[in-house]
Amino acid sequence: xxxxxxxxxxxxxxxxxxxxxxxxxxxxxxxxxxxxxxxxxxxxxxxxxxxxxxxxxxxxxxxxxxxxxxxxxxxxxxxxxxxxxxxxxxxxxxxxxxxxxxxxxxxxxxxxxxxxxxxxxxxxxxxxxxxxxxxxxxxxxxxxxxxxxxxxxxxxxxxxxxxxxxxxxxxxxxxxxxxxxxxxxxxxxxxxxxxxxxxxxxxxxxxxxxxxxxxxxxxxxxxxxxxxxxxxxxxxxxxxxxxxxxxxxxxxxxxxxxxxxxxxxxxxxxx
Ligand code: NDP
Numbered sequence: 679x680x681x682x683x684x685x686x687x688x689x690x691x692x693x694x695x696x697x698x699x700x701x702x703x704x705x706x707x708x709x710x711x712x713x714x715x716x717x718x719x720x721x722x723x724x725x726x727x728x729x730x731x732x733x734x735x736x737x738x739x740x741x742x743x744x745x746x747x748x749x750x751x752x753x754x755x756x757x758x759x760x761x762x763x764x765x766x767x768x769x770x771x772x773x774x775x776x777x778x779x780x781x782x783x784x785x786x787x788x789x790x791x792x793x794x795x796x797x798x799x800x801x802x803x804x805x806x807x808x809x810x811x812x813x814x815x816x817x818x819x820x821x822x823x824x825x826x827x828x829x830x831x832x833x834x835x836x837x838x839x840x841x842x843x844x845x846x847x848x849x850x851x852x853x854x855x856x857x858x859x860x861x862x863x864x865x866x867x868x869x870x871x872x873x874x875x876x877x878x879x880x881x882x883x884x885x886x887x888x889x890x891x892x893x894x895x896x897x898x899x900x901x902x903x904x905x906x907x908x909x910x911x912x913x914x915x916x917x918x919x920x921x922x923x924x925x926x927x928x929x930x931x932x933x934x935x936x937x938x939x940x941x942x943x944x945x946x947x948x949x
């Protein structure tokens with residue numbers, strides 16, 4: 679399997695990365711360094727995670743060349759709007775200690791604001807300081823609304839997606855629009871790792887349930903960013919390129935869907 683996915687603008691994005699939501703600054707530094715040592719090239723943070731500084735320190739401590747790494751951060755809701763988005767982006771770069779990010783995302787579709795935010799994102803993209811831009815938690819109708827004024831189509835939509843929330847309709851729409859799908863909470867925040875089907879499949883392949891789920895995302899053409907603060911788990915989650923789930927096994931995991939959201943509903947959030 680190709681470890682990189684080509685986005686609609688030609689940029690290559692790693693298909694598997696590390697997420698750092700609910701990771702303290704100090705832990706973010708270590709997790710990022712361990713991940714890079716294990717071969718990860720994609721790191722997913724956000725202004726609201728309050729660990730961009732730690733992420734930047736982890737990157738520098740690892741000694742990796744900047745161009746080998748793909749760093750994503752996100753525009754928080756309170757900063758949405760044209761001027762504030764520009765300011766928030768500059769602040770993120772400063773905290774990260776980077777001159778560019780590889781992907782900048784609108785974190786949530788804040789009503790009445792996300793189109794103005796997008797105008798700023800387009801300018802940031804055109805300035806070269808974000809190699810790609812995209813959205814997160816956008817439903818089909820949010821994207822349709824954005825596209826009424828957008829000059830540039832989002833390259834990525836990062837959405838809640840795991841075996842118990844497979845989002846098939848939204849994924850089909852995004853595929854049609856050539857917008858890459860990235861899964862957040864890909865392991866169901868760890869809550870689905872005890873599922874007997876996943877454990878059974880893991881035994882068959884001598885892999886853990888977490889590895890089976892990550893492999894399912896990859897084979898479904900979904901970019902995936904599992905989070906862990908433990909070095910062994912960070913390594914384990916990257917050790918998924920030496921086995922293949924059969925079509926039947928993929929279908930078995932697809933069948934676990936119960937449309938269960940663990941996070942907020944993008945049509946009804948209050949933050
Ligand atoms: P995940 O689905 O990645 O699950 C993380 C949980 O699983 C943690 O409790 C972790 O524990 C545990 N875990 C990880 N690997 C293993 C393993 N191999 N074996 C056993 N347990 C394991 O949850 P997240 O919600 O963190 O989602 C991933 C990333 O997605 C976030 O970190 C963030 O970057 C992004 N995200 C984006 C959102 C958005 O609105 N755009 C919203 C939510 C998340 P431990 O750390 O203790 O190892």
